[in-house]
Amino acid sequence: MAVTYTTASARDAARVRHPGRVRVHPLELGLAGASLFALVLALVAFSGASATVAGAGNSMNLNTVAGSEVLEPVVARVFPAAADRRLAARSLFSFLVQADGGRRVVTEVRALARARVDATSIDRTPGAVEYRARLDEERARASASHRAPPQSIPALTPADVAAIKPFLSVRSRRDTGSRLLLWIALYILGFHAVSLLWRFRGIEGLLQQQRYILNWTSQCYGIRLELRDFRAGEGTRVRDKDFRFSLSLKNVGTFLDLTSRSSSQEP
Numbered sequence: 001m002a003v004t005y006t007t008a009s010a011r012d013a014a015r016v017r018h019p020g021r022v023r024v025h026p027l028e029l030g031l032a033g034a035s036l037f038a039l040v041l042a043l044v045a046f047s048g049a050s051a052t053v054a055g056a057g058n059s060m061n062l063n064t065v066a067g068s069e070v071l072e073p074v075v076a077r078v079f080p081a082a083a084d085r086r087l088a089a090r091s092l093f094s095f096l097v098q099a100d101g102g103r104r105v106v107t108e109v110r111a112l113a114r115a116r117v118d119a120t121s122i123d124r125t126p127g128a129v130e131y132r133a134r135l136d137e138e139r140a141r142a143s144a145s146h147r148a149p150p151q152s153i154p155a156l157t158p159a160d161v162a163a164i165k166p167f168l169s170v171r172s173r174r175d176t177g178s179r180l181l182l183w184i185a186l187y188i189l190g191f192h193a194v195s196l197l198w199r200f201r202g203i204e205g206l207l208q209q210q211r212y213i214l215n216w217t218s219q220c221y222g223i224r225l226e227l228r229d230f231r232a233g234e235g236t237r238v239r240d241k242d243f244r245f246s247l248s249l250k251n252v253g254t255f256l257d258l259t260s261r262s263s264s265q266e267p
Contacts, residue, residue, distance in 0.1 A: 035191065060169065062106050062112075063096075071088075078159075081127060083127030086125075087125060087128050087131055091116065110161055110165075113156055116155060117155045122135050135150070208232065210228070211227070227243055227244075238263065
């Protein structure tokens with residue numbers, strides 16, 4: 001195995017200030033291109049998700065619901081009977097807004113699964129056929145296991161939540177877009193921070209190793225592309241490049257694995 005030794009003085013000599021020279025390093029161009037590609041991917045994903053929601057109709061923000069009546073058209077998709085719809089809408093609104101006027105801030109639509117309907121309210125509503133059937137089933141289970149009858153039952157089953165989830169949201173499209181842009185900016189700046197700092201201080205340095213890995217996973221196969229670029233030495237530097245391509249198949253594992261290496265010297 002070859003061993004390369006670099007003295008501290010040679011290392012520090014590679015970092016020289018050039019106040020009057022402004023030069024764009026090829027690595028900065030690659031970093032800018034990768035950042036732009038990540039930005040485009042994030043915006044395309046957000047646009048596709050927004051188009052899907054728009055195709056299903058305007059979603060209702062649970063954190064801004066003003067009354068139980070506005071929830072009835074949504075729960076009507078799982079409760080055909082009017083009495084069931086009213087009970088479900090009132091129970092959901094009571095879960096979102098407390099009796100003292102305080103509002104519960106929900107961060108996901110699945111939180112509605114914690115809403116409950118009182119058994120007494122179901123007993124006082126003869127037309128609530130769906131809730132009546134669910135309550136009778138819960139009471140039968142409690143009697144068979146010698147437990148006390150339930151005082152309440154879930155307002156929505158997991159299947160109900162899944163059915164109405166496309167028509168509900170917990171934040172506006174504008175808020176989602178603002179948060180997405182903020183995190184994209186932080187993500188990109190995190191990668192550019194070192195490059196910007198070195199450019200501001202006028203420092204040039206030698207990047208010893210770069211490694212790029214691209215994985216693509218599909219339902220039946222996976223592809224992996226890998227590039228390693230290594231530089232070492234002082235004066236005349238040795239540069240090694242490793243390439244790898246692998247193909248994996250479902251229930252088979254790695255089906256094809258190709259590697260290649262090249263070595264050269266740079267002044």
